[in-house]
Amino acid sequence: MSSNSSTGYKIGLLILVAIAIAGISAWVYQIQTGLIVTNMRNSFSWGLYIAMWAFFVGTAAGGLVVSSAIYIFGAKEFKPIAPVASSTAFIFAVGAMVMILPDLGRIDRIFNMFLYPNFSSILPWDLIVLTTYALLSAIYTYVLLMPRIAEKGVLGLLKKDLDGDELKKLQLKSERYAKILAPIALPFAILIHTVTAWVLATQLSRPWWYGGLLAPTFIAAAIATGPAVVILACLFVFGYEERLKNAYKLLAKISASSSAALLFMYYNDFVVRYWWGEGLDFEALAIVFRDYLHIHTLEITFILASIVLLASAKTKSRLIAGSISVNLGVFFHRFLLMPPSYNIFPFKMDGWSYPIAVGELRGSLMNPLLVFVDYWNYIPSSIEITITAGIVAILTLVLIGLLRILPVEGDSNV
Amino acid sequence: MVKYGMVIDLNRCIGCRSCAVICKIHNSLPPGTWWHRVETVGSKEHQVSTGEFPNLSEVYLPVPCMHCENPPCVKVCPVGATWKREDGVVLVDFERCIGCRYCMTACPYGVRQFNWQDSDESFEKGFKATGFEEGFVEGYRHGYPVDHRTKDGRLVYTPKRPRGVVEKCTFCVQYIDQGLKPACVRGCPGNARIFGDLDDPNSEISQVLRDKGYIKLLEDMGTDPKVFYIPPMRKKNRGAVKYSAEIEGGV
Numbered sequence: 199m200s201s202n203s204s205t206g207y208k209i210g211l212l213i214l215v216a217i218a219i220a221g222i223s224a225w226v227y228q229i230q231t232g233l234i235v236t237n238m239r240n241s242f243s244w245g246l247y248i249a250m251w252a253f254f255v256g257t258a259a260g261g262l263v264v265s266s267a268i269y270i271f272g273a274k275e276f277k278p279i280a281p282v283a284s285s286t287a288f289i290f291a292v293g294a295m296v297m298i299l300p301d302l303g304r305i306d307r308i309f310n311m312f313l314y315p316n317f318s319s320i321l322p323w324d325l326i327v328l329t330t331y332a333l334l335s336a337i338y339t340y341v342l343l344m345p346r347i348a349e350k351g352v353l354g355l356l357k358k359d360l361d362g363d364e365l366k367k368l369q370l371k372s373e374r375y376a377k378i379l380a381p382i383a384l385p386f387a388i389l390i391h392t393v394t395a396w397v398l399a400t401q402l403s404r405p406w407w408y409g410g411l412l413a414p415t416f417i418a419a420a421i422a423t424g425p426a427v428v429i430l431a432c433l434f435v436f437g438y439e440e441r442l443k444n445a446y447k448l449l450a451k452i453s454a455s456s457s458a459a460l461l462f463m464y465y466n467d468f469v470v471r472y473w474w475g476e477g478l479d480f481e482a483l484a485i486v487f488r489d490y491l492h493i494h495t496l497e498i499t500f501i502l503a504s505i506v507l508l509a510s511a512k513t514k515s516r517l518i519a520g521s522i523s524v525n526l527g528v529f530f531h532r533f534l535l536m537p538p539s540y541n542i543f544p545f546k547m548d549g550w551s552y553p554i555a556v557g558e559l560r561g562s563l564m565n566p567l568l569v570f571v572d573y574w575n576y577i578p579s580s581i582e583i584t585i586t587a588g589i590v591a592i593l594t595l596v597l598i599g600l601l602r603i604l605p606v607e608g609d610s611n612v
Numbered sequence: 613m614v615k616y617g618m619v620i621d622l623n624r625c626i627g628c629r630s631c632a633v634i635c636k637i638h639n640s641l642p643p644g645t646w647w648h649r650v651e652t653v654g655s656k657e658h659q660v661s662t663g664e665f666p667n668l669s670e671v672y673l674p675v676p677c678m679h680c681e682n683p684p685c686v687k688v689c690p691v692g693a694t695w696k697r698e699d700g701v702v703l704v705d706f707e708r709c710i711g712c713r714y715c716m717t718a719c720p721y722g723v724r725q726f727n728w729q730d731s732d733e734s735f736e737k738g739f740k741a742t743g744f745e746e747g748f749v750e751g752y753r754h755g756y757p758v759d760h761r762t763k764d765g766r767l768v769y770t771p772k773r774p775r776g777v778v779e780k781c782t783f784c785v786q787y788i789d790q791g792l793k794p795a796c797v798r799g800c801p802g803n804a805r806i807f808g809d810l811d812d813p814n815s816e817i818s819q820v821l822r823d824k825g826y827i828k829l830l831e832d833m834g835t836d837p838k839v840f841y842i843p844p845m846r847k848k849n850r851g852a853v854k855y856s857a858e859i860e861g862g863v
Contacts, residue, residue, distance in 0.1 A: 232775045233711075234729035240645075243716040243726060303711020303726065303776025310691040310710050321690035321714060402833055403684065403720040544720045544830055550654045552675065554722040558729070559643035559738045570649060 211598070214591045221588005224581050225300055233303055235581040240557035242540040242574035246582045247301035249532040250589070254294035255328070255394045256416065256528060259424030260431075261287025261335050262387030263452060269380040275445040280376075281606045282435055283428045284339040286597065290427070291332035291390065293593040295325070300585050320397045327393050331386040338379050339604070344372040346605040353603055391416040398535065405478035406539035411467050418460035423528045425449040425456075426504070426521035435601050438514040446517055450508035453524055457505045460531075461498070478546070482538040489575075490537055493530050500527030541573050615700040616783055617810040617838040618797070619820050620674055623845055624804035627652065627659050627672030634799035635676075638784065640755025640771045642731040643738035647723065647781040648796060650674040671844055674804075676796065677702060677723045677781035678829060678837030685715035685724065694778070697762065700810075700838055701783050705766040709777040716778060720830050724780045731773045760786035783807070810838065 228235050238245045264283035267273035276283070299305055315322040340347075345368045351357030360368065392413045398404070399412035429449050436442055471483040486494050500523045507520030545552040553570035561567035578586075627650060635641070635648040653671045654662040661670035679702050685694050686702060693708035694715055716724040739747050747753075753771055760769035762785075769786045773779060784794035788807075792798075797805040808817035826840040 232729040233726070236728075239728065240716065240725055241722065243713040298712075301712065303713070303778075304709065304774075307691075307708070307710045310693070310708055314691045314693075314708065316689055316692040319688045319690045319714065321688070321712070325690075397714075401684075401688075401718055403718055543722065544833065545722055547653055552651060552673070552722065553649070555644065555646035555649065555725060557644050557726055559734060559741060562741050563743065569644070569646070570651070 211595070214595050217587050217591035218595060219588075221585050221591060224584035224588065228300060228581055228585065229305065234558060235579060237576055237579040237582065239571075239574060241554035241571055242536075242576045244301070244540070245536055245576055246533070246578040246586055247297060249529075249536055250586050251294050251297040251301075252394055252398075252416070252535060253423075253529055253532040254290045254297055254593075255390050256420040256532075257423045257427045257525070258287045258290035258294060258331070258335075258390065259387065259417075259420035260290075260428035261285075261338070261424075262384060263421060263425050263449070264428060265338065265376075265380045266384050266387075267448075267452075269377055270384070273448065275442075275448060278442065279428065279432045279436075279445055281339050281342045281604065282431050282601060284335045284342065285600050285604065285606065286427050286431050287387075287424075288332055288335035288339060289593055289597045289600065291328050291335060293589065294390075294394075295328050295332070296593075297586075297589060300589075320393060320400060324390075324393045324397055327386055327389045331383070331390050334379065334383040334386060338376065338383060341372055341375040341379060343604060343606065344375075345369045350605040352605070388417065391420045398539075403544055404539040405542055405544070406482040407535070411463060415460055415463045415467075418456050418463060419528045419531060421456035422453050422460055422501070422504075422524050425453040426508075426524045429453075429517055429521045431597065431601065433514065433517065434598070435607055438517075447511060450511040450517060450520060453521070454505045454508040457501050457508075457524055457527075460528075461501060461505075464531075478542055478544060482542040485538045485541055486534065489541075490534060493534055497527050497530035497534060500524070500530065503527075537576055540576070613698060613811055614809045615811040615838070616679070616788065616807070617700070617817055617840065618676070618679075618783070618794075619806040619817055619826065619840045619842065621804045621806075621842040622671060622673070623842060624802040625650075625672045625674060626802050627670075628801060629658075630799050630801055631674055631676075631796035631805070634795045635781070635784075637754050638756055638787075638795040639769070639782075640753060640773070641725075642727065642734045642773060644734060645725045645727075645779070647725065647779070648674065648676045673841075674796075675721060675723065675829070676839060677783075678721055678835065678839045679781075679783060681836035681838060682834060684718040684720070684835060688714045688718040690714065701785060701788070702780075703762065703766070703768045703782055703785060704777070704779055705768065706770055706774055706777050706779070707767045711776040711778065713778060720833055720835065724778050726778050727773050727775050730775045756786050760789070762789075 236245065261284040264276045264280050268276050268280060302308065311322060311325060317323070345365060347356050348358045348360055348368055349365065395413035395416035398407040399409060402408050429446060432442065468483055471479045474480055504520045504524035504527060507516050507523060511517045511520055543551055551572035553572040555570055556568070629650045632646060632648040632650055636646065639647060641647060650658070650672055652658050652660060653673050654669070659670070661668040663669050679700060681700065683696055683702050686696055690712060691708055691710055693705045693710070694702065696702050713726055716726060735747065739745070755771050756769065757771055759767060761767055768782060787794060793807050797807040806817045806820055808815040810818060812818060821840060824842050826842050828837045828840060
């Protein structure tokens with residue numbers, strides 16, 4: 199980590215710490231005041247937090263891609279980066295669960311999820327698969343690092359004095375355990391995206407989500423963003439090393455082809471919705487082009503740019519630009535999950551939507567605002583944005599800390 | 613077993629919104645929160661007819677919670693805070709709800725309401741907006757004054773609503789558990805509503821449902837609502853003024 203002591207890096211860390219503190223303060227303020235500080239209301243009851251939850255579940259896919267590529271497809275070039283990849287998987291699986299917390303009205307009752315789980319709801323299942331995946335990723339990271347931890351220690355602890363023979367044995371053990379763990383983790387890695395998608399896709403009341411296509415697009419978005427996150431984390435740890443060039447290239451290719459698959463499925467769905475020209479499915483699509491064309495343009499531009507950049511990324515700057523681009527694109531893609539689903543609602547008669555009470559007294563006696571609305575122009579409030587940015591900053595800081603503490607850097611042990 | 617349901621006769625509804633207001637009063641709803649809505653179908657403004665003269669239509673549609681037999685909100689609640697009681701009433705346990713609002717996403721009728729802020733604060737804001745400092749009478753909160761719990765001890769009504777939980781129409785559970793009718797049924801000036809036991813073949817509601825044609829909202833979604841509507845029947849001479857034979861003759 200040669201560049202890690204540079205001024206730029208330190209300034210970057212300071213900025214992250216500042217954002218994290220701002221985010222925590224905003225969260226404390228939100229807990230004190232209530233979710234009224236968000237711009238969500240009764241007719242638009244999930245917003246940025248839920249979009250970010252879906253986003254983080256996607257970015258946690260990196261661990262899966264790398265470990266399955268090694269043990270199922272025999273991609274040996276990934277071996278040196280496997281611990282970094284599984285660390286990102288752990289951080290973002292935990293991050294997805296953390297992201298739900300600010301969305302809860304009664305965070306103090308979160309233990310009810312364990313006391314009274316209702317298994318006909320998809321949410322407890324999502325909690326189960328996310329927890330399992332996070333745990334497996336943590337164990338997997340540890341297993342991969344066992345020999346190096348024994349050699350170098352973690353924060354000066356856990357260091358063992360091993361002779362050559364014992365170290366060799368430990369390396370074989372690590373290898374064996376990793377081979378057992380990878381296929382166990384794989385189904386969970388697929389399930390986290392699938393089950394998260396099902397939370398939304400099972401809702402007949404939300405024609406923008408309902409249907410079988412949401413889970414495949416979630417997996418495509420995950421395999422597009424996951425490797426991009428791994429690329430960024432590895433560039434941070436190792437830099438653009440000669441021996442890793444092939445690994446980077448392959449990760450970038452995986453991301454680019456998955457982005458292409460995502461766009462294909464997305465527009466395939468658009469055509470199906472568009473053709474009939476009537477009905478709720480069509481209206482949800484129409485809202486995207488009528489009211490959210492700017493966000494749609496952003497998502498498509500960034501995802502397309504990332505495909506171009508990552509399809510054959512031969513330089514460090516291309517890798518960085520492409521990886522950031524795909525994450526931005528998928529972030530806008532995630533945000534666009536919300537507006538068409540809340541503003542198009544089945545309680546309609548001849549094109550007229552039955553309005554919903556906002557949930558807040560707005561305006562004044564002489565200038566009253568609508569009590570019942572059939573459309574809610576949701577733009578995240580500054581508090582929502584600050585909390586979300588704070589969580590992103592904290593996750594990044596924890597990831598950086600983890601990558602610095604753990605001996606992920608050492609030479610490949612095989 | 614009792615199974616509660618409600619019939620709303622749209623021929624009798626005059627769109628006065630008394631049901632929505634009496635619901636708000638009796639259930640101590642915070643400002644901005646409405647368990648019951650009445651709108652004119654197809655119209656941007658209530659009580660403004662739609663269509664082209666002379667083919668105007670003005671149908672008022674009151675919408676409480678449908679108390680579905682197959683309630684999507686109950687299915688999605690991750691902690692079982694909302695459930696269908698044995699008598700078919702769908703309730704929310706104010707002490708268990710974690711405020712995730714998944715139920716609001718699931719409900720196709722948009723009846724569920726969230727407590728976005730502390731109800732004391734929203735009441736204060738409401739009174740200030742209408743020119744009062746504290747309230748109409750200091751320390752007084754309108755609505756049924758005491759907590760109501762189900763037989764198994766779950767809090768389903770409380771005059772001061774906790775912040776961060778979801779609430780909705782309960783068929784006035786605090787009244788029906790005492791053998792009284794829901795406030796909206798008692799408060800309807802046109803007697804448009806019948807509330808009663810759907811399982812009792814001799815109850816008024818069962819007889820009405822047997823004799824008259826009715827509709828259920830969004831029936832094809834399979835939610836199986838227990839609020840039934842008798843659709844407006846008169847189509848002929850709609851909007852025309854009919855005078856008695858004597859007056860007609862006199863003119």
